[in-house]
Amino acid sequence: MSAEYALFSKEENEILTRTGPGTPMGKLLRRYWLPAIKSDEIPVPGGDQLRLKLLGEDLIVFRSTDGRVGVLDQFCPHRRANLFFARNEECGLRCTYHGWKFDLDGNVIEIPSEPDFEQWETKPRVKAYPTVESGGIIWVYMGPSGQKPAPPEYEYCLVPDEHRFVTRRWEECNWLQGMEGGIDPVHVPFLHKYELSTDPLHRGTAGADLTSATNIFYDSVDQPYGANVIARRDAEDENYYWRIGQWIFPCFTIAPPYGDFAMGSNAWVPRDDNSFWRWIISCHPTRKLTKTEISAMEEGKGTHVRLNDDLKGIANRENDYLIDREGQRAEKTFNGVYTVGLQDKAMQESQGEIHQRQFEYLVNSDKSIIKMRRRLLATVGINEQGGELPGLTAVDQRIRSASLVKPKGIPYEELSEDILVSRKGTPVTSI
Ligand code: FES
Numbered sequence: 001m002s003a004e005y006a007l008f009s010k011e012e013n014e015i016l017t018r019t020g021p022g023t024p025m026g027k028l029l030r031r032y033w034l035p036a037i038k039s040d041e042i043p044v045p046g047g048d049q050l051r052l053k054l055l056g057e058d059l060i061v062f063r064s065t066d067g068r069v070g071v072l073d074q075f076c077p078h079r080r081a082n083l084f085f086a087r088n089e090e091c092g093l094r095c096t097y098h099g100w101k102f103d104l105d106g107n108v109i110e111i112p113s114e115p116d117f118e119q120w121e122t123k124p125r126v127k128a129y130p131t132v133e134s135g136g137i138i139w140v141y142m143g144p145s146g147q148k149p150a151p152p153e154y155e156y157c158l159v160p161d162e163h164r165f166v167t168r169r170w171e172e173c174n175w176l177q178g179m180e181g182g183i184d185p186v187h188v189p190f191l192h193k194y195e196l197s198t199d200p201l202h203r204g205t206a207g208a209d210l211t212s213a214t215n216i217f218y219d220s221v222d223q224p225y226g227a228n229v230i231a232r233r234d235a236e237d238e239n240y241y242w243r244i245g246q247w248i249f250p251c252f253t254i255a256p257p258y259g260d261f262a263m264g265s266n267a268w269v270p271r272d273d274n275s276f277w278r279w280i281i282s283c284h285p286t287r288k289l290t291k292t293e294i295s296a297m298e299e300g301k302g303t304h305v306r307l308n309d310d311l312k313g314i315a316n317r318e319n320d321y322l323i324d325r326e327g328q329r330a331e332k333t334f335n336g337v338y339t340v341g342l343q344d345k346a347m348q349e350s351q352g353e354i355h356q357r358q359f360e361y362l363v364n365s366d367k368s369i370i371k372m373r374r375r376l377l378a379t380v381g382i383n384e385q386g387g388e389l390p391g392l393t394a395v396d397q398r399i400r401s402a403s404l405v406k407p408k409g410i411p412y413e414e415l416s417e418d419i420l421v422s423r424k425g426t427p428v429t430s431i
């Protein structure tokens, strides 16, 4: 492929980036279980409910008195008071304006001001979505009721809680430019140049040293569930160093691992069209995470970010991510922003709220991104036609990333055959 540019039209960009109710991409995303909030954000049955914006919809998430999780429209169907102010009562929410009560399935079960309510033939409802709890995450299904898939089986859903650390943060740009950053190995030795040798969840591994090389062969190999995203560098003694990441339909990625550190899975879930929820699920399949690793992640290391209450991060767009120009000149940081997660956030948000793809200049090394967009557009079409969708089965979801050094003579298909499948108790292939 020669250097190319502006391969995507304004119209295609609209399809790729608009995710509200009734939009083609919104309909595709609604066919999957999506992470909504962390389980520990609403730990107590009958406790405080949370407001949540997802795919442009305003929702309320609450843990019922019996421990189940409900997701309802944020606005009462009566006269639209906000259910943030509702009472979390016996197995349901009660609007505090006129006392209507709703169960977790969206039925209105009491209207105290209407004595004959029990006899009404048609009763009002509030919009409600099913949930499932897995991997320390509350997942929500916002699609057609007859098409709800089996619960998620990503590797991090299947490990003990002590093997996993999860953060959710608010990113102030469209979901797709975020996910494009997640399958873009080209930026790593530039944007994260200094973190490869300083970040406590990268440094000291053979992989981090090898990743600093910028002479790279990039490829993307289609898979039934999405794609393998490949970066290949020369290593000593006629070997190649391979980094293999994963994209799983529609909005999940797994970064290639470093050494014995936890593997970093991601979800890129639209909040609305101008913002998204960035999920990072650090998971080690075969051992508990150490206290040191967990406190590093809480401090915003690895790809996590130090968060404040609104989940936008202490360093954010408003304060230019606390850019250090002196540090940039002194070769302490490549772009002046510190930590991997914040560097990604800064670059993705700097592309504008919705990246305008009709104005870009794409080159060979953007191959994985180009292929992903085409596949997304094609799959939007498949969904419109009622066809079968990728990424919905356990086989599609039980996969891993890998990093390894192998002799140059071994073709990709052969070296990747076994190592990309997650099997309980088997270690990740990682250097
Ligand atoms: S607005 Fe909720 S009960 Fe009236």
Ligand SMILES: [Fe+2]
Pocket (backbone or CB within 6 Å): 181, 187, 188, 191, 192, 340, 344
């Ligand atoms: Fe990055």
